[in-house]
Amino acid sequence: MRITEVEVIPLYAPEAEVVKSACIIRVHTDEGVEGIGQAEIPAMIALAFVKTKEWEVAGYYQGGLERVLLGEDPMNVERLWHKMYASMWLYGRRGAGIAILTAIDTALWDIKGKLLGRPVYELIWSACNVARPDRDIMGPRQKVKPYATVYPSGSTPEEVKRNLSLAVSAGFDAVKLEESEGGFGRKDVRHDVELVQAAREAIGNKRDLMIDVQYIWNDYTRALSSIRAIEPYNIYFVEAPLPPDSLEAYAMLADSVETRIACGDGGFTTRFEFKELIERGRVDVVQPSAVRTGGITEMLRIASMAYEKGKLCIPHS
DSSP states (O other), rough: OOEEEEEEEEOOOOSSSSSOEEEEEEEEETTTTTEEEEOOOOHHHHHHHOOOOOOOEEEEEOOOHHHTTTTTTTTTTHHHHHHHHHHTTTTTTSSSHHHHHHHHHHHHHHHHHHHHHHHHHHHGGGGEEEEEEEGGEEESSSSSOOOOEEEESSSHHHHHHHHHHHHHHOOOOOOEEEEEETTTSOOOOHHHHHHEEEEEEEOOOOSSSEEOOOOOOOOOHHHHHHHHHHHGGEEEEEESSSSSTTTHHHHHHHHHOOSSSEOSSSSSOHHHHHHHHHHHHSSSSOOTTTTSHHHHHHHHHHHHHHHHHHHHHHHHO
């Protein structure tokens, strides 16, 4: 089986509040088996990365990623990841280049699952291996705990209670409170505490409560004050409290609070940036994005690295 085409399918949703333009990547093979993946970038940019014809750079001939993949066996997912990454050394090692590599890698996993007759989650499940001989637990876990992101969560305690109660009614055992206009993180510490108290009352003490600040705090002192004030409500993690490039501030924050600090979805790509986030930023939870970080192949590497360093890996899907 060989790859015959990498197709870019534009998506446009003018009524969307966040992502208005994105695209689907479909990888075709000569035996009719296809795989799809999502690229969270505008289709015109994806087309440039995929379909660009050959050009010369410093004596080397380069082209779009379709040219890199034509004639290749789609089952060689990891080798093709490295081949694509190496081909973009001059222009695509971060940002949009990794976003399109992510979509293609996901499509290759889709093909692999179809050829093996297994869902992709079974192919990657070994990444969750744990060993507890004292309790006769060997091999992968049997299940994971999903959480519900409630957006918008609300700007008053009454709204927060009402909105988060919907997640409880749906059966979720973990719920995320999101910052939003007039809501958590937008006013002062007292307001933050009121909303978190309402959230905890809505979901009870047996469910996990996470908070996403979405990078809106610009200074360490503001983040420190709010996180310390809400710690009595047993927060599982606080996500993205500071700008993504403020790694030294992340390190100070993580060292100063008991609550786990999480980060990783805001433009972080590949294990090389996540290594820096862990080592320089000292975060407790890494959150590689399913549509930005290099695909399933790279996400598994990031998860393995986090495990080795005693950190949690909770992918941002």
